[in-house]
Amino acid sequence: MTIKEVTDILEEFAPLTYAEDFDNVGLLIGNATTEVDGILVTLDTLENVVDEAIETNCNLIISFHPIIFNGLKKITGKNYVERVVLKAIKNNIAIYAIHTALDNTPFGVNGKIGEVLGLTNPSILIPQKNTLRKLTTYVPVAHEESLKNALFLAGGGDIGNYSHCSFSIEGKGTFKANEKANPTVGEIGQIHTENETMVSCIFDKGKENRITQALKNTHPYEEVAYEITSLNNTNPYIGMGLIGELVEGMPETSFLEMLKIKMKTPIVRHTKLLGEPIQKVAVLGGSGAFAIGAAKAAGADIFITADVKYHQFYEAENQIVIADIGHFETEQFTKNLLVDYLTKKIPNFAIRLSESITNPIKYF
Template structure:
């Protein structure tokens, strides 16, 4: 076993994929129990963390459970084993098992939960249904002309300048920078106490806000100046790569009943609760894993023929109002394939310890 692989290595990798800053305010994604410096013995991937899942981890020799849903959503004041949450936490701590949750941050990335649903039902031309604002920053900096290439290349490599599928995006303009180094400086260009003029390139780039510290460190390391001039501004722009729900198209329109039958098969469903079917074929489809009724207005606005989600309340079905078909497929059923998604991502990176797909059934609902 490679002793260098610790829990923090796995969580860091997951958070590069689904940054914790993308989780919703009510959520509790991240490490819930455990020590980040612990060496990985094995990983158990599950949708929910329960007492039975912890027991499965013990039996399988896994000391890290990665769950989609957090076992803790809010603070607790006692650990007495009075309910399943407390019992699960106590059992995990007793057996030195770490629990990590990757929840709404994974819902909100464009390669996350909703992308998995879109893939399962065969959608193409997929995009975020409700993109998030306030997740982007803009960097402006000034670089001596002869160093512009190497500095911008370093910033690109650190995650700046990507807009959708376009990488290495920036706006650059030429100008003249002026400065006068004082006696306390050690200027890379120019001399102390002499006014200096340098041909510079003004570079502007967009980057994800959570990368701010990394980008600044990269800029300062790559830039030749002792003192680097830069501006960082938050942007109100919607981030097309981050947000809730997804929408896409079937390659061939389908009759409504045929589509629902296909949906039951592709998502392995027992039952679908739905509103009235449209008098036309279905092609444009909106999805949201888990409780997504709040996105119904967005799905209607986007022109979706059907909205696939879960946990729709009785009166919320009326809100379809003949404009769209709502298909409630169940919370567990809409997200159970998230286990495959997490497993696939981990398997691409880590090969020196076991990564096990949980066999424990955690769906709290049954059908007859």
Template sequence: MKIAQITSFLETLAPLSFQEEYDNSGLIHGEPDREIESALISLDCTEAVVDEAIALGCGLIISHHPIVFKGLKKFNSRTYVERVVMRAIKNGIALYAIHTNFDNVLNGVNAKICEKLGLGHTSILSPKAALFRKIVTFCPLGHADQVRNALFSAGAGHIGAYSECSFNAEGTGTFKAGNEARPFVGEIGHQHHEEEVRIETVYPVHLENRVVSALLHAHPYEEVAYDLYPITNSFEVGSGMLGSLNEPADELSFLKLVKERLNCKVIRHTALRGKPVSKVAVCGGSGSFLLSKAVAAGADVFITADYKYHEFFDAEGKIVISDVGHFESEQFTQELLFEIITKKFPNFALRLTSIDTNPINYLI
């Protein structure tokens, strides 16, 4: 299949517009229209992973972490980043990353962590605002279904677990067609009154061109009236995740469960508070920036990675910080991507890397 078929599908689940400003998710190298027979999934894109892709005949590597974060000015094999990119180009292997955009969606990286830990009643810990807009348009009564369905098909009308959401109100529209007009209803030079429906629905910002285009195509009028409104509401997109245990657990038992379920060699944590664990906040990768959100949400434990020494003091006895390691917190992202892509493309040759890309070793 074509590379674009896979990447387009992934971007419907985790749109590139959901990634953080510093990130570099998306197709880093490769031609979207190129046909490939198989793809390799990994957490990181390293030289060993590229060699594995070559040996397996994979034309695409889908990794969580982008191999390129900043612009490369030279390609002389001095760094592992340059060597990976050069080797991939030389062997015709496309590189694709699905990073913080996959972190920030409801069924992404953090949801998988919650699943592994048995957490239920999950929600986004720090929802993002201004990712959605509202479109309002007006059309004749008899064409309302046609216009609504076109907007829904373009991706509008989704709110949480609900789809095809809209608000509709009937009223009277007026207009007078000029001499050069070709009106759908009414006569040139005469004011016309038409019974119309006001249709309102929301859509993700990244789909704006598609939604507007669908409206213009489905609407019967020569000149389509529509308004676009910014929305500051927070929807189910954002950083981290909050979940709860079926039954409260003592802190030490819960940390032992975390160590076992996430295959951790070691867990670094702040002092135990002697209180039962009910609510748990998680953030795959570097999540120290979410500590205040975890505390405000009433979490008893915050599971993340990459905590610095002085940052552990910020717990201040209000929460237990549990640093499980960056790789350990995100390792199941590979498994999640495999499940999602295989379900969509069951006949496509998809492989999970056999390479342990964790650069950190532990002396136990």
């Protein structure tokens, strides 16, 4: 398989269009047409991870965090980022990062935390906006069903737990073909009227290329009339964070003890305990203090995240418990998630879970 064939499979799960604007995702180092010998999956791409890739004959590293985040003006090996880039290039190792594309995927980083904690009825904490598109096109009545089926197969018409969603209106279309045309119906130089159906369907913006390709491959006309509009609808199935419920409420201290065990963290930094049972739980892997307000608005009893600053803890305002369990700890299961997914999709390929330790924080 080529790198592109592997990353295409990965992007079916976490399309790069889901990533935040500030992020740097996708293939960071390497050529997409390179044949893949082996895949190493990691949370961070550090020098020891590149060494591990060399030792295990893996020429593609799939990393959660991007090693190149800001622009590099020089690559001289003066810091850990530049040394990783130099070593990877020297040893023909490609690096691909997925980061917030996986954060915003419903079964990604936060979905995994929710699974580990046993949360039920999960939903997105901060849904994304402007992720939906609507296709409208016009097709002869006899070709309506075949066109819709092609669009559905390409990912059109999926809305939450429903698929094959569309809307159709019948009407009359007109056109006149010039002497250079090769019309499917009608005569050159003559105005033609055709009984047509206007077909509309919604799709995720990450599927736009597939949708337009399916449209052009299936539509009978030489020139296809269509429009794609961007919708301002909030997409409740894509976005940051997750909120769910425990099967049974727990005393705060019991929940915190369970949290330490299941999330494998030696310490939890938290705000004042409120003396109320924990039932509704909000989570956001990584630096998630920006979502404190959303967790409070959603009625969460506790918000689990990382990298909360001193003054941000004040935002709890005796309405919620904020628990900071560490950046690495919130994202530690991410590489397992990616390995499990890729193994199911390409079971006969060498996919390795990195054994390198990349957490820069130690506890005494």
